[in-house]
Amino acid sequence: MPELGGAALWPYLIVGGGGLLVMVVDSFVRTLKKDHLSYLTMFVLIAAIAVQIAGETREGTVLHGMLVTGAYARFFNFLFAGIGVVTTIFAGGIFDRDGRHRPEVYPLLLFTVLGMMVLAAANDLMTLFLGLETMSLATYVLAGGVRGDVRSSEAGFKYLVLGGFSSAFLLMGMALLYGFAGDTGFAGISAAMTQGEPDTILVTLGMGLMLVGFGFKVALVPFHMWTPDVYDGAPAYITGFMATAVKAAGFAILLRWVVLMQPQLAFVWYPVLAVLAVLTMSVGNVVAIVQSNIKRMLAWSSIAHAGYLFLGLLALMSPARGGSDAMMRTREMGEAAGSGLLFYLIAYSVMNLAAFGVVNVLSSERGKEADDINRYAGLSRRRPVAAAVLAVALLSLAGIPPFVGFMAKFYVFAAVVRAGLVPLAIIGVINSLVSVYYYLRVIVVMYMNEPAEDSYDGTEWVSFVTAGALALLVIYLGVRPDAFHHAAEVVVRQLPF
Amino acid sequence: METILFWLCGALMVLGGVMTVTQRSAVISAVWLIFAFVCAAGIFAILDAPFVAIMQVLVYVGAIMVLFLFVIMMLQGPVLDNEKRRLLKLPLWPAVAIPPVAVLVLVGGWIRRTGTRDFGGTVPEGFGQPAAVAELLLGRYLLAFELVSIVLLVAIVGALAIGKEARKLPWK
Numbered sequence: 101m102p103e104l105g106g107a108a109l110w111p112y113l114i115v116g117g118g119g120l121l122v123m124v125v126d127s128f129v130r131t132l133k134k135d136h137l138s139y140l141t142m143f144v145l146i147a148a149i150a151v152q153i154a155g156e157t158r159e160g161t162v163l164h165g166m167l168v169t170g171a172y173a174r175f176f177n178f179l180f181a182g183i184g185v186v187t188t189i190f191a192g193g194i195f196d197r198d199g200r201h202r203p204e205v206y207p208l209l210l211f212t213v214l215g216m217m218v219l220a221a222a223n224d225l226m227t228l229f230l231g232l233e234t235m236s237l238a239t240y241v242l243a244g245g246v247r248g249d250v251r252s253s254e255a256g257f258k259y260l261v262l263g264g265f266s267s268a269f270l271l272m273g274m275a276l277l278y279g280f281a282g283d284t285g286f287a288g289i290s291a292a293m294t295q296g297e298p299d300t301i302l303v304t305l306g307m308g309l310m311l312v313g314f315g316f317k318v319a320l321v322p323f324h325m326w327t328p329d330v331y332d333g334a335p336a337y338i339t340g341f342m343a344t345a346v347k348a349a350g351f352a353i354l355l356r357w358v359v360l361m362q363p364q365l366a367f368v369w370y371p372v373l374a375v376l377a378v379l380t381m382s383v384g385n386v387v388a389i390v391q392s393n394i395k396r397m398l399a400w401s402s403i404a405h406a407g408y409l410f411l412g413l414l415a416l417m418s419p420a421r422g423g424s425d426a427m428m429r430t431r432e433m434g435e436a437a438g439s440g441l442l443f444y445l446i447a448y449s450v451m452n453l454a455a456f457g458v459v460n461v462l463s464s465e466r467g468k469e470a471d472d473i474n475r476y477a478g479l480s481r482r483r484p485v486a487a488a489v490l491a492v493a494l495l496s497l498a499g500i501p502p503f504v505g506f507m508a509k510f511y512v513f514a515a516v517v518r519a520g521l522v523p524l525a526i527i528g529v530i531n532s533l534v535s536v537y538y539y540l541r542v543i544v545v546m547y548m549n550e551p552a553e554d555s556y557d558g559t560e561w562v563s564f565v566t567a568g569a570l571a572l573l574v575i576y577l578g579v580r581p582d583a584f585h586h587a588a589e590v591v592v593r594q595l596p597f
Numbered sequence: 598m599e600t601i602l603f604w605l606c607g608a609l610m611v612l613g614g615v616m617t618v619t620q621r622s623a624v625i626s627a628v629w630l631i632f633a634f635v636c637a638a639g640i641f642a643i644l645d646a647p648f649v650a651i652m653q654v655l656v657y658v659g660a661i662m663v664l665f666l667f668v669i670m671m672l673q674g675p676v677l678d679n680e681k682r683r684l685l686k687l688p689l690w691p692a693v694a695i696p697p698v699a700v701l702v703l704v705g706g707w708i709r710r711t712g713t714r715d716f717g718g719t720v721p722e723g724f725g726q727p728a729a730v731a732e733l734l735l736g737r738y739l740l741a742f743e744l745v746s747i748v749l750l751v752a753i754v755g756a757l758a759i760g761k762e763a764r765k766l767p768w769k
């Protein structure tokens with residue numbers, strides 16, 4: 101890959117510099133109104149998107165092979181910046197209404213996005229780890245930084261301690277891989293993997309430990325324990341951000357890492373990963389059934405969705421190898437699985453943000469999150485638009501046909517079947533049937549029950565409009581997924597298989 | 598010459614370590630720890646790593662230990678209640694001493710069995726000099742270097758945001 105000039109770095113510079121700018125403006129400009137910071141943050145993110153569209157489009161590496169830019173990085177930069185914009189809108193809406201002003205949210209949000217962008221484009225173990233840590237450190241503070249809220253502090257603390265623990269696993273795995281390859285660059289590692297006999301113990305252990313680190317970030321089942329508590333304790337706009345952007349970032353690097361490590365990884369860890377994917381789907385869906393707290397329910401559902409996404413990864417690395425004919429088929433399968441995975445990430449982000457957007461608007465009482473499902477009773481009569489948006493988002497999460505969740509699941513499961521993993525696809529479909537129950541329960545409460553005295557209410561119209569637009573996008577992408585899916589296919593084709 | 602220096606530094610470092618843990622006064626312990634750190638810097642210098650040696654003196658001796666001393670002096674020695682005092686009197690030293698000795702014996706035995714191996718041949722010209730380190734930091738690892746500063750900035754902002762009360766924040 102050619103080494104590109106600094107022009108490819110502009111999106112990263114804008115987001116990073118924008119974070120610094122927001123901090124400086126916040127501390128030195130005293131005449132600002134509170135919501136101007138959110139406008140500035142949005143402007144920075146939109147500028148990053150614009151530069152990304154107008155700027156460098158070639159595939160190549162930047163800064164001595166530390167980052168790899170191109171279609172894949174661009175795809176995720178758009179996704180992260182888009183989620184960032186929506187989160188900024190939701191965050192701004194709730195601050196201005198009830199004085200829960202947290203100015204540090206905006207620079208931290210921008211730094212998180214920067215970390216994710218670096219993570220998705222990492223081409224070296226160094227940048228991988230630093231991107232991951234920039235993202236993680238900022239999310240710990242975002243989740244735990246609501247002053248005077250015990251549950252938020254608990255969430256931040258749990259996330260910090262367990263996240264630090266998982267980073268140690270990741271680092272140890274990276275150290276072992278470095279010890280094997282003698283190089284931290286992905287190119288050097290992949291060259292060392294293909295040359296001669298790899299040192300099986302070092303590579304296997306290193307890959308396993310790195311998988312633990314990644315598994316924590318995307319909430320794979322044995323490493324998922326933090327998810328419900330953190331998603332529940334953090335304010336709803338941050339939970340929506342974590343559930344979408346952080347998970348997408350985790351899968352962005354996982355997908356590239358799986359492609360990099362493919363033969364060895366598939367050879368050793370494939371059965372373990374298949375079991376973990378099944379466990380992730382099943383545990384997430386079954387435990388979500390008994391939740392009476394909507395944020396905890398969405399947290400468990402996000403674990404289940406990580407399981408579906410992991411099915412896509414398994415289809416990508418299914419160990420079917422042989423002659424040139426089989427190689428061709430493997431490549432085709434890999435492309436189908438990869439594009440399905442990327443489309444799933446878009447779909448999942450859009451519908452989850454819509455759901456958390458409504459939860460966020462309804463969290464109107466100071467310091468109280470709208471998390472009790474029973475108090476959504478009669479929302480359809482009080483706030484018909486909010487109820488409709490939430491219903492669309494939840495039906496889409498369940499995978500009901502006219503919405504995007506169905507198309508996303510269809511692409512992933514089709515790729516899984518094509519890779520010859522029919523039992524896994526069947527388990528996935530059964531799981532998504534189970535999930536219909538708990539998503540529908542919220543809709544039943546909203547539409548069938550009479551509104552009570554203590555039912556939630558909210559009036560902040562900008563967030564309502566944003567969530568409504570996301571719901572329309574859910575419907576549009578469910579009916580016409582081809583453009584986005586085609587874009588995902590183009591992106592995946594750039595990945596070396 | 599190098600061998601003599603190595604044994605000298607090593608012996609003094611062990612002496613410093615032993616004195617650190619056996620002193621009753623925390624301040625004198627800290628001073629012995631500084632002594633041990635300086636000897637460690639000497640060993641780094643012998644190992645063709647002058648930059649690490651300088652950083653060892655600057656960062657550990659110059660900054661961290663001074664911070665330690667300040668903290669110790671401000672607290673005026675640890676205040677322990679009786680329960681903790683009794684815990685300290687327990688013969689805990691075997692638990693601390695046995696693992697490192699065991700590791701030493703194991704590694705020594707392994708080296709005796711396999712013999713010392715030549716890892717990687719000669720050291721390249723200028724290795725470990727500040728210039729070589731700077732070239733890596735501002736060349737190949739420039740992005741990593743800058744990202745570390747962002748990570749530290751995020752950590753500072755986060756610590757301030759969580760640790761301070763709302764009205765005492767510097768920006769409001």
